[in-house]
Amino acid sequence: MIRMAVIGLAVALAAFAALLAVALLTDFATVPCQDGVWDATRLRCIPT
Structure with missing residues (x-):
């Protein structure tokens, strides 16, 4: 029982x-943008 609790934790x-x-x-990825x-799919900033 204790083992299951430890695994769950x-x-x-x-x-x-x-x-x-x-x-x-x-958050880090959006800072330069x-x-x-x-x-996120193209890993680049799209200007609005």
């Missing part, structure tokens, strides 16, 4: 870390 922490990393990367919209 580890999975939850890993998922949280992955979400945090994605959020930080997307002040005068347009960041296109």
Whole structure:
């Protein structure tokens, strides 16, 4: 029972870390793109 709880906690922490990393990367990607919209598929800034 304790082993399942530890595994569940580890999975939850890993998922949280992955979400945090994605959020930080997307924020970082939009910083140079002040005068347009960041296109994640093309990895470039599209002027508006």
